[in-house]
Amino acid sequence: MKNVLVLLGIVICMVSASFTEVHAQIVDGAYKRTDISKKKPMPLPPLREADVMWSKKIWRIIDLREKMNQVMYFPTVETEGRNSLVNLLLKGIESGLLTAYDARTDDEFKVPLTYEQVKEAFGATTRTRRVRDLETGEFRDQVITAEIRGEEVKQFMVKEEWYFDKQTSTMNTRIIGICPIQEYYRDEDVNRQNVQRRQVFWVYYPEARDLLASNAVMNPNNIAQSMSYDDLFIKRKFNSYVVKQSNVYNNRAISQYLTGRDAMLESERIEQDIFNYEQDLWEY
Template identity: 45%
Template sequence: MKRYTLIYIIALLLGSSLTVNAQSGLVDHSFKERKPAELPPVREADVIWQKTLWRIIDLRERMNQNLYYPTVSIGDRKSLAYCLLQGIQQGEYLGFKPGDTASEFSEPMTWGEIVSSMTSGFASTMSPDSIPDDYDIQDNIDFSLVKQLMVKESWFFNKQSSRMEVRILAICPILIYPKDIVNPDENLVRKLTFWVEYPDTRNFLCKNMVFNPYNEARTLSFDDVFINRKFSSYIVGESNVYNNRFISQYAKGEDALKEMKRIENEIFNWEQDVWEY
């Protein structure tokens, strides 16, 4: 009996030691070696319906705050905006100029242009051509101004799996700051910075931790958050004949909310209407 008690105590001590070490970041070296989960391949012939949507993820919402904080890096913890910019700086993927939906991903941005896009209108900035490759983004860029993300995604019905599926295509950080620093609560400026193609970012984002507010023992990556759709968002546009215009261009207030709901219902109803009961 004493023998089994001793073994049990040793096991508890070893377990608590591993837990403490994991919390201090001394054990989990495998996180930097992670690879993104492979998505099931989809044949073009199996896609019988498809719709492109644009969404806004407001980082000020409680569910999305783990993508916003920390605005200044704490050890291995960084904000999503910092990680996206760091990946570009390290040459993991390209950034593209934000423009109309017809020209998305057609004009790559230089590193200097991307850094300049991340500064507010009244901030003192260097010329894009003079910004070095090793520019210190942590000390020189205010990531607290990145308060929204625009996400482009594709919804489609896969007849092979007989269900509606979604793939995130791209992400664009959005700065929100006052036009006049003297009156910070008036005339807010909303500035799209740069697009990154999400499939290209997954190898990098899956190696960067994000705080899990529900269970610290279950470590998540930014890729986990997006692939498992652990975020809150609302629709701002859909592919359409009118040059893919956004809802704000033709509806305001309550009418805009009704239009968002209509688009959501269209996707839900299309899947339900396929089945016979």
């Protein structure tokens, strides 16, 4: 009887191992794709202060509703190991891989936030409101627990510094930080007529590169040529517009002194000034 039980145990183990091996060989596609979860970001060339001949800080907006930028908005729920940019940042903050900084204070990464404080910044808090009971007609307290709605992030602000490196005679840029911008409606705005926007938190980009480099972004035209989020930012595979540049007036934004078409022209002028600075250094 003992020998029968031993033999039965061996058979079960063999069947289980065979099933595990077959399951491990399942490839969801025509070929086995490279796992980039261990991928490291491409090292940036060293930069000395003495080599920087000119520099300017720029703040720009990436609107996720633009077709080119939608790869950062979708998928709104994790799909095939891919996450939207805001959900990826939130996972990094929750796991302790990233530090979030208060966007209400400034954009200089001075005040760190906990994950619970990030939830509060999103408006995902537990609150009580008075509602009328439909059966009794009397008012009672109703507890509402809100959750983070990543799909409400429709824009990202990017803080970067453009500089001319006299050692290599090139104009380059380094991203300093990224900040999700949430669009929402107030509770009293039942008809949803007045959209509200708020900067939720800042993430220091050099700290986030390891996480961004190990997570893929879908190429909608060719899934065989996908890239990481870090590749997307380093290669400038996004569309954006300038909303602020470093200036003597407390780094005021364009919206503080121009509106409408004039603000758009000012944004284009700032971009053109950076281009002209480099071109004016050479003779043709």
